[in-house]
Amino acid sequence: MPDDRLLDDLQISSILREMWTDHQPYFKRLRVRRLLIEMGTDALEDNATGVNVPAPFDESKIALQSMIGDPVKEVQRYVARIAANQPEFRVIPVALERRAVGKTVQDRAAEQERMHQAQWVMGGGASAQRQVAWNQVWARVGYYETLPDELSWGLPDRAYFDELTDDEIAELRRAGKAVPVDNGEGERYAEPADTWFERRRDAARGRAISGKGLFRVRSLPPDAVMARYDDLGMRYAAVVLELPAADFMPGMDTAKRIAQYLHYSTGEIDRNDIERFGIVFDERRNRIVGGVDRGGEPGSQGRTHFYLSRFYTRDEIYYYLSANNGDFSGGMVIWHQKHGARRVPIVAVPFYETGSGEVGRQFSSPIEPIMAVAPLINQIETLLSNAAVYNGIPRWVIELDDGTFLADPETGEPRIFSSDPTVGLDPKDLQPIKGKVKQLTIETSTLLQLLLTYLEQLKDMKVPDSATGAGGQSGPAWTTRQQILQSQLDMDPAVSSNAAAVQEIITELHIPWLRTLDVPIYFVTAPGARHSPDDVRGLIEFDPADLTDGVQIRQDSNTASDRVVLQQAGLELLASGHIDQFEYYEKFALVEDPIEAIVRSDVAKLRSLVLFGDTSMVQPGSVLFNVAKAVQGQVFFRMLQESPNFALAVAEQMVQQAQAQPQAPQQQMLTAGGGGGGAPRLAESQGIRQAGIGMPVGLPGSPEGGLAV
Amino acid sequence: MSITGIDGDHLRLVEDVAIEQFTDAAMRLVPHFFGKNGLAYNDVPLDDADFVLFYMDLHGRGVTQVLEVIAPRWARLWRSRFDRVAPELLIGGAE
Numbered sequence: 001m002p003d004d005r006l007l008d009d010l011q012i013s014s015i016l017r018e019m020w021t022d023h024q025p026y027f028k029r030l031r032v033r034r035l036l037i038e039m040g041t042d043a044l045e046d047n048a049t050g051v052n053v054p055a056p057f058d059e060s061k062i063a064l065q066s067m068i069g070d071p072v073k074e075v076q077r078y079v080a081r082i083a084a085n086q087p088e089f090r091v092i093p094v095a096l097e098r099r100a101v102g103k104t105v106q107d108r109a110a111e112q113e114r115m116h117q118a119q120w121v122m123g124g125g126a127s128a129q130r131q132v133a134w135n136q137v138w139a140r141v142g143y144y145e146t147l148p149d150e151l152s153w154g155l156p157d158r159a160y161f162d163e164l165t166d167d168e169i170a171e172l173r174r175a176g177k178a179v180p181v182d183n184g185e186g187e188r189y190a191e192p193a194d195t196w197f198e199r200r201r202d203a204a205r206g207r208a209i210s211g212k213g214l215f216r217v218r219s220l221p222p223d224a225v226m227a228r229y230d231d232l233g234m235r236y237a238a239v240v241l242e243l244p245a246a247d248f249m250p251g252m253d254t255a256k257r258i259a260q261y262l263h264y265s266t267g268e269i270d271r272n273d274i275e276r277f278g279i280v281f282d283e284r285r286n287r288i289v290g291g292v293d294r295g296g297e298p299g300s301q302g303r304t305h306f307y308l309s310r311f312y313t314r315d316e317i318y319y320y321l322s323a324n325n326g327d328f329s330g331g332m333v334i335w336h337q338k339h340g341a342r343r344v345p346i347v348a349v350p351f352y353e354t355g356s357g358e359v360g361r362q363f364s365s366p367i368e369p370i371m372a373v374a375p376l377i378n379q380i381e382t383l384l385s386n387a388a389v390y391n392g393i394p395r396w397v398i399e400l401d402d403g404t405f406l407a408d409p410e411t412g413e414p415r416i417f418s419s420d421p422t423v424g425l426d427p428k429d430l431q432p433i434k435g436k437v438k439q440l441t442i443e444t445s446t447l448l449q450l451l452l453t454y455l456e457q458l459k460d461m462k463v464p465d466s467a468t469g470a471g472g473q474s475g476p477a478w479t480t481r482q483q484i485l486q487s488q489l490d491m492d493p494a495v496s497s498n499a500a501a502v503q504e505i506i507t508e509l510h511i512p513w514l515r516t517l518d519v520p521i522y523f524v525t526a527p528g529a530r531h532s533p534d535d536v537r538g539l540i541e542f543d544p545a546d547l548t549d550g551v552q553i554r555q556d557s558n559t560a561s562d563r564v565v566l567q568q569a570g571l572e573l574l575a576s577g578h579i580d581q582f583e584y585y586e587k588f589a590l591v592e593d594p595i596e597a598i599v600r601s602d603v604a605k606l607r608s609l610v611l612f613g614d615t616s617m618v619q620p621g622s623v624l625f626n627v628a629k630a631v632q633g634q635v636f637f638r639m640l641q642e643s644p645n646f647a648l649a650v651a652e653q654m655v656q657q658a659q660a661q662p663q664a665p666q667q668q669m670l671t672a673g674g675g676g677g678g679a680p681r682l683a684e685s686q687g688i689r690q691a692g693i694g695m696p697v698g699l700p701g702s703p704e705g706g707l708a709v
Numbered sequence: 710m711s712i713t714g715i716d717g718d719h720l721r722l723v724e725d726v727a728i729e730q731f732t733d734a735a736m737r738l739v740p741h742f743f744g745k746n747g748l749a750y751n752d753v754p755l756d757d758a759d760f761v762l763f764y765m766d767l768h769g770r771g772v773t774q775v776l777e778v779i780a781p782r783w784a785r786l787w788r789s790r791f792d793r794v795a796p797e798l799l800i801g802g803a804e
Binding site: 599611627638641647654 | 720722723724728730731732734735736770771773776779782783
């Protein structure tokens with residue numbers, strides 16, 4: 001195993017143990033929350049979830065535990081809103097020499113945007129975003145973890161010919177396929193650099209075509225992450241995952257691989273190590289490729305499990321494997337590497353930041369009050385459920401005239417007549433009635449009163465209906481918009497927080513990593529809206545030297561429902577003349593490029609006029625009408641130039657019409673046009689308003705026309 | 710862009726985009742104008758003999774003269790083909 005690491009096993013286990021101890025109260029709170037939103041049958045957890053069943057009901061076979069579904073429902077509603085939109089990547093074009101930004105710079109910026117977008121999607125960012133949003137809501141914070149998909153980018157290493165004979169190497173050298181290389185360890189023979197570079201380039205291209213991204217973006221739940229901060233940000237962090245112990249059982253084939261890796265530098269393989277681990281390490285590509293489960297947060301794997309901790313410093317990553325003994329002692333680093341990011345490649349995405357330095361209290365979430373009141377309601381409902389069950393089973397006592405109960409002669413306790421199995425069947429139960437039969441019931445009115453109070457509070461804590469598109473449907477757009485904006489204030493911190501996290505990932509991690517590439521970045525554009533049938537996903541080559549750090553991430557907080565309301569409000573303002581089209585498209589229709597949108601809108605109006613003669617959208621005499629006429633002429637002219645059949649059809653028609661009107665000399669007709677530029681007017685004078693309409697289906701006189709009929 | 714959204718640059722852009730789009734749309738419709746078995750110049754390449762007959766018919770009815778004005782490129786193309794192949798065919802046919 002390489003021994004150039006900065007921290008040894010003992011130091012890492014010590015840091016992990018210290019952080020683990022500090023995080024325990026926080027993790028326990030998170031455990032309760034998980035139970036509240038999962039509503040599992042194991043939800044007792046020191047009665048923090050409010051499903052305690054008091055004696056004597058706890059001995060009943062039909063004791064009921066009741067959990068309300070509101071916490072998970074509210075988490076879902078918040079997540080649906082804050083994860084409604086993907087982050088948008090904006091690269092700011094930078095021109096150092098001139099004030100005006102040239103087209104090349106603009107194009108490069110656009111390509112870099114597409115590259116980041118594609119890498120984000122291919123790396124799993126889109127699904128990670130939804131998971132992070134879920135964690136932001138229920139647990140106050142989610143985490144992104146990102147690394148290069150493979151440390152060597154999945155590209156081939158240089159081929160060395162150490163095992164060839166001198167004669168074979170001489171033969172290769174004569175063919176130009178081997179060159180001497182001295183990288184400090186003596187002269188060796190390797191493939192020429194240009195051949196190697198071409199292989200790397202081809203491999204990079206192949207990866208892109210097969211849809212493999214350069215990075216992997218993962219989401220981590222907060223109960224699997226422990227982090228320490230200093231003034232520069234995250235100082236170090238550990239991702240603690242539970243893995244099934246079965247993955248590490250002695251005798252697994254994969255165990256041998258990791259053992260070999262641990263000793264590959266010395267060649268000494270310890271039999272005990274071979275039997276101990278189950279992680280598969282690919283030496284050629286320098287990466288762990290499998291052998292064990294992906295793992296889950298602590299508490300997710302049942303009883304027999306190991307901890308696999310990914311421990312990050314600003315320079316290195318360690319995989320530390322330890323038994324489930326709670327203190328990380330006795331474990332060992334099974335793999336480590338410098339990650340080259342110069343910062344911990346984990347990014348926190350809080351819902352709200354509180355400014356506190358205490359573990360678990362640095363962040364907050366709008367779901368807090370619901371999480372606080374849910375156990376109370378659970379407990380009351382649990383009690384009520386059991387009381388209802390009790391009351392539903394007939395049990396009677398006999399109240400005597402003096403107000404006492406008929407007692408059991410043996411115990412002295414009130415004699416209870418129960419329907420268990422069925423009262424009256426056993427002759428022993430028959431008693432001379434001395435008083436009134438009275439059913440035993442539990443009085444629940446105070447519980448009900450309390451429950452109603454809490455439910456009323458819970459209602460006020462939920463996402464307002466207007467924020468889910470259910471409210472204000474009968475009011476004008478602006479009032480609904482007002483309600484939406486108000487409710488969005490709750491959501492905006494989470495959305496902005498995600499955009500900021502993605503910006504951190506791109507500018508502080510992905511771009512510096514990409515700059516280490518010695519081959520072009522190849523990527524297939526991410527799927528998006530198609531404006532025309534000609535839009536396809538294309539393979540794009542991007543030179544890492546052209547990367548700029550000026551990346552901005554925007555993320556919209558409007559849902560589809562919000563957009564409808566927003567557009568309606570914008571249309572009203574546009575119609576009343578209070579805003580122009582640019583403002584409408586930018587601020588109300590929320591399109592990426594308002595100028596393009598205006599052009600497309602005007603072109604759509606022209607289309608109905610030019611192609612279909614519809615003047616409802618463009619009034620005769622208006623500026624756009626004149627543009628339409630010019631377009632009509634140009635289209636006609638272009639068709640004459642580009643389609644021989646069309647030109648022929650027009651010419652045939654003109655001849656026929658000229659013959660039908662002998663009083664209009666053909667020469668006069670021709671000179672009226674005055675050549676190519678005048679052709680539209682010429683055609684117009686012939687009554688041709690739309691391309692092709694009214695033309696003959698065949699051209700009389702042509703061989704095909706005659707033969708085909 | 711001006712505050713009204715209407716200025717020379719914008720209108721030129723609208724015009725350019727519209728011409729491109731509409732020409733593409735209209736060109737896609739052109740084959741339908743002629744019907745399934747209608748005029749087929751270029752749909753089925755005419756051999757030289759058929760072309761000479763085809764051109765002479767057009768010329769005789771004055772269609773080529775109109776073409777010289779409205780679509781000089783096609784007129785030139787067909788005339789030069791006619792000039793190239795017709796003498797040989799006509800002489801050969803006379804023999």
